[in-house]
Amino acid sequence: MLRNLFRRVTDLLTGPGEATDELFEELEEVLIASDVSARVAAAIVERLRAAAREGRVRTAEGVRETLRNQLAEMLSRHKAPLAASPPAPPLLYLVVGVNGTGKTTTIAKLGARFQREGRKVLLAAGDTFRAAAIEQLQVWAQRLGAEFVAHQSGGDPAAVVFDSIGAARARGCDVVIADTAGRLHTKRNLMEELGKIVRVAQRELGRPADETLLVVDATTGQNALAQARQFHEAVGLTGVVVTKLDGTAKGGTVITIAEEVGLPIKLIGVGEGMEDLEDFDPAAFAAALVP
Numbered sequence: 001m002l003r004n005l006f007r008r009v010t011d012l013l014t015g016p017g018e019a020t021d022e023l024f025e026e027l028e029e030v031l032i033a034s035d036v037s038a039r040v041a042a043a044i045v046e047r048l049r050a051a052a053r054e055g056r057v058r059t060a061e062g063v064r065e066t067l068r069n070q071l072a073e074m075l076s077r078h079k080a081p082l083a084a085s086p087p088a089p090p091l092l093y094l095v096v097g098v099n100g101t102g103k104t105t106t107i108a109k110l111g112a113r114f115q116r117e118g119r120k121v122l123l124a125a126g127d128t129f130r131a132a133a134i135e136q137l138q139v140w141a142q143r144l145g146a147e148f149v150a151h152q153s154g155g156d157p158a159a160v161v162f163d164s165i166g167a168a169r170a171r172g173c174d175v176v177i178a179d180t181a182g183r184l185h186t187k188r189n190l191m192e193e194l195g196k197i198v199r200v201a202q203r204e205l206g207r208p209a210d211e212t213l214l215v216v217d218a219t220t221g222q223n224a225l226a227q228a229r230q231f232h233e234a235v236g237l238t239g240v241v242v243t244k245l246d247g248t249a250k251g252g253t254v255i256t257i258a259e260e261v262g263l264p265i266k267l268i269g270v271g272e273g274m275e276d277l278e279d280f281d282p283a284a285f286a287a288a289l290v291p
Ligand SMILES: Nc1nc2c(ncn2[C@@H]2O[C@H](COP(=O)(O)OP(=O)(O)O)[C@@H](O)[C@H]2O)c(=O)[nH]1
Pocket: 097, 098, 099, 100, 101, 102, 103, 104, 105, 106, 182, 215, 243, 244, 245, 246, 247, 268, 269, 270, 271, 272, 276
């Protein structure tokens, strides 16, 4: 469950205060301290100041409510549903992101969700850089009772994805979810490798992958923004999954990525359990940021 993501913002905007210049200055600082980028924080506060100038907002509580509405509106501007019905099976999700952000866990959660919907799932071990990554995904596939395709560690991940699409067709699977490496010898290698996966998937499917999702860890703040920019430039993302919003995350990462990169947030991770993956709901998220 989400709570207290914007604790300092909420504290500042609770109680009998007036909507003064000083309050807006402090709000801007607290937004930045909550992982909202400086540019986006300035834009948010400028709109609130305008509302105060026009007499639409007079108190701190009024600022809080206006801020909540403004955040919900900002976040819904980039809203897009998860691809669910491909023109021809299998539905293909590529999952990318740096190590430790929660890719493999998110893949398992997504697999479990598709299975609950009655769909047959295949997990593809495209993180061939580490043998442990292949084993970790295999354990999840076994637990879920999902199909699984892997090659040797060190193998070509594009070939794993190619084989997975073929195996899904042969075995009547509805959905392929492919893991990828989060680190190679160099960042350039990684982006080239991911680019090749994207191209091979497109050739084999006759359309781009239905989703190319970046997984970012909400607790990493501005780093997550840099990751979103880099991966989007390299592979053309369709959306972002923000994980670890149950922990010490301050919430601003979600707003910053949506506004600065213009990518839809599609899913959020709110724990380590299989059920801890939620569809992103802008209004509910804004209400969790600023209750
Ligand atoms: N609290 C919390 N932990 C998570 C979440 N998603 C993943 N993790 C944990 O983050 C760690 C790294 O996850 P993993 O899926 O292996 O990351 P990968 O390297 O990107 O594949 C594991 O300990 C996961 O249990 C989440 O939404 N909340």
